[in-house]
Amino acid sequence: MKKNIKWPLPKKITRSNLEEQVRQQKDELLVRSGQLKQGAVREKLGAVREKKGAVREKLGAVREKKGAVREKVAEEQIHIRTKAMESTFVGIFIIDAKTPNFPIIYANQYFYNLTGYTKKNVIGRNYFLLHRPDTNSQDYEEIKQILAQGKSFHGEMLNSRKDGEKFWSLLHITPVRDKNGITTHYVGNKTDTTLMKQRDLEIAQQREELLHVTRVGKLAEFVSSLAHEISQPLTAILAYAQAAQRILEGKNPQLQEILQFIINDDQRAAEVIRRLRVLLKKTKPTFEPLDINILIKNTVTLMMPYITARNKIITLELKNNLPSIQGDQIQLQQVLLNLISNSLEAMEESKDSHEMMIRTSCTDNSTILVQVIDSGCGIPSENMKNIFTHFFTNKPDGLGMGLSISRSIVEAHGGHLDAKNNLELGATFYFTIPINIKKDQ
Amino acid sequence: MSSLIYIVDDDESVCRALKTLLGTYGFEVKVFNSAQSFFDAIPDDEPGCLLLDIHMPGIDGWETQKRILDSGSKRPVIFISAEKKENGIDRAMKLGAVGFLQKPVNGQTLVDLINVASKKTTSDNK
Numbered sequence: 001m002k003k004n005i006k007w008p009l010p011k012k013i014t015r016s017n018l019e020e021q022v023r024q025q026k027d028e029l030l031v032r033s034g035q036l037k038q039g040a041v042r043e044k045l046g047a048v049r050e051k052k053g054a055v056r057e058k059l060g061a062v063r064e065k066k067g068a069v070r071e072k073v074a075e076e077q078i079h080i081r082t083k084a085m086e087s088t089f090v091g092i093f094i095i096d097a098k099t100p101n102f103p104i105i106y107a108n109q110y111f112y113n114l115t116g117y118t119k120k121n122v123i124g125r126n127y128f129l130l131h132r133p134d135t136n137s138q139d140y141e142e143i144k145q146i147l148a149q150g151k152s153f154h155g156e157m158l159n160s161r162k163d164g165e166k167f168w169s170l171l172h173i174t175p176v177r178d179k180n181g182i183t184t185h186y187v188g189n190k191t192d193t194t195l196m197k198q199r200d201l202e203i204a205q206q207r208e209e210l211l212h213v214t215r216v217g218k219l220a221e222f223v224s225s226l227a228h229e230i231s232q233p234l235t236a237i238l239a240y241a242q243a244a245q246r247i248l249e250g251k252n253p254q255l256q257e258i259l260q261f262i263i264n265d266d267q268r269a270a271e272v273i274r275r276l277r278v279l280l281k282k283t284k285p286t287f288e289p290l291d292i293n294i295l296i297k298n299t300v301t302l303m304m305p306y307i308t309a310r311n312k313i314i315t316l317e318l319k320n321n322l323p324s325i326q327g328d329q330i331q332l333q334q335v336l337l338n339l340i341s342n343s344l345e346a347m348e349e350s351k352d353s354h355e356m357m358i359r360t361s362c363t364d365n366s367t368i369l370v371q372v373i374d375s376g377c378g379i380p381s382e383n384m385k386n387i388f389t390h391f392f393t394n395k396p397d398g399l400g401m402g403l404s405i406s407r408s409i410v411e412a413h414g415g416h417l418d419a420k421n422n423l424e425l426g427a428t429f430y431f432t433i434p435i436n437i438k439k440d441q
Numbered sequence: 442m443s444s445l446i447y448i449v450d451d452d453e454s455v456c457r458a459l460k461t462l463l464g465t466y467g468f469e470v471k472v473f474n475s476a477q478s479f480f481d482a483i484p485d486d487e488p489g490c491l492l493l494d495i496h497m498p499g500i501d502g503w504e505t506q507k508r509i510l511d512s513g514s515k516r517p518v519i520f521i522s523a524e525k526k527e528n529g530i531d532r533a534m535k536l537g538a539v540g541f542l543q544k545p546v547n548g549q550t551l552v553d554l555i556n557v558a559s560k561k562t563t564s565d566n567k
Binding site: 227228231232233234235236237238239240242243246247266267270274277 | 452454455457458459461462464465466496521523524525544545546547548549
């Protein structure tokens with residue numbers, strides 16, 4: 001009679017243990033049928049287990065080896081990155097955002113060079129405490145607010161080094177977040193922009209000086225015209241009074257005295273004008289060989305902030321290898337400045353016009369032509385013949401001197417300045433300047 | 442002795458006033474508001490001293506003096522201008538003028554210069 005075989009019921013049959021269970025049951029069947037001793041089975045199982053252990057051990061060794069290689073690669077990368085951070089010309093610092101006082105935990109060498117602080121001054125301290133009392137603390141408040149909103153800060157500011165020396169820098173501070181989006185650090189970089197800033201300031205100063213020269217030039221011209229206009233009636237008044245004095249000679253002494261007062265005051269007025277003229281005496285132009293293209297580029301550089309602030313675009317179409325001209329740099333720059341600002345003003349009125357152009361060309365072997373072409377409102381035909389006249393202006397705050405002075409400057413250089421309306425839009429002011437023949441010979 | 446004076450100045454009031462003043466000195470004065478009207482009316486060989494303004498529309502003072510010189514006329518010319526004396530006097534003298542007076546001009550100074558100019562022409566003509 002067959003004995004019932006108790007199957008060891010596995011708690012749970014899974015794909016991995018199914019095979020083992022089947023094999024165990026097979027063994028048990030063999031044992032029960034007397035073909036296999038239970039001890040032998042155990043031995044067999046033990047051997048299998050041992051084999052498995054050896055394999056595991058081997059795998060472990062491989063893994064360890066791999067890990068070592070990986071570690072080495074990571075180490076090298078950290079080394080390279082640290083080296084790179086240390087040798088860059090940007091001041092880099094890292095702030096720990098999880099510690100309450102937001103200490104700086106790292107700063108690269110350039111940061112120390114730039115700020116003049118040492119590692120001791122910096123590490124463990126709050127970035128915002130790293131400024132001298134004379135620094136604008138409003139800047140720092142702004143940065144703190146922006147960072148508190150989780151945004152990056154980007155801005156240029158004037159800083160002080162530890163020794164008090166000022167420098168301009170461009171500061172970037174960006175939050176660094178972990179995989180849950182929590183800000184753990186801030187990384188900051190600081191670039192020294194002092195040289196660039198100085199250059200900007202120099203350009204602004206040059207422009208101011210040039211504008212001042214222009215204003216003084218305009219004023220001198222204005223006073224000169226005024227002196228001429230006023231001296232005519234003063235001449236007449238003096239002559240009339242002296243004539244009356246002679247007619248009344250030996251008669252009415254009271255009238256004689258009044259006439260003398262008129263004469264005295266006439267001469268006083270004349271003296272005031274004479275002194276004003278001396279005061280605003282124009283400096284004599286100095287003529288030297290000039291490259292008109294360079295002069296145009298320099299003038300446009302000076303005007304660039306005005307041009308971009310008005311949302312206008314200026315294109316230069318300068319002919320290569322133009323021969324040099326003989327001229328006064330300041331005066332010719334004054335002419336260009338005047339024509340450019342006139343064009344900008346003409347374009348101000350019509351919102352659709354944005355573009356202007358300066359073009360140079362060589363009309364013949366002896367003359368250079370400079371054209372300032374705008375897309376502005378153009379010149380009303382009834383004004384065309386008057387625009388170069390003293391005191392003529394259609395601008396509410398204009399003196400009416402710019403174009404007349406520009407024309408006299410160009411003519412003093414042996415050239416001619418004129419204007420025409422463009423076929424489509426705007427006007428073109430153009431002037432000629434003779435080529436510096438002396439130098440080319 | 443010639444006592445005829447011509448004045449060329451675009452300012453009518455200046456012309457009238459100088460004419461009145463010189464009249465009190467006994468000069469006979471003819472005024473013109475442009476160089477062209479002067480040339481049209483007065484022949485080159487007609488005697489008389491010219492008081493000449495510089496800044497005028499049309500033919501200016503410098504050009505007027507040049508034309509007089511080119512015509513071979515011996516007419517004495519005195520520039521009277523608002524132009525600064527130091528700027529104008531050299532150029533005026535180079536162009537053969539008798540003198541240069543800056544406006545506003547003192548009557549006695551002008552008359553003295555006119556007398557010098559007249560004597561000069563008289564002696565030249567001798």
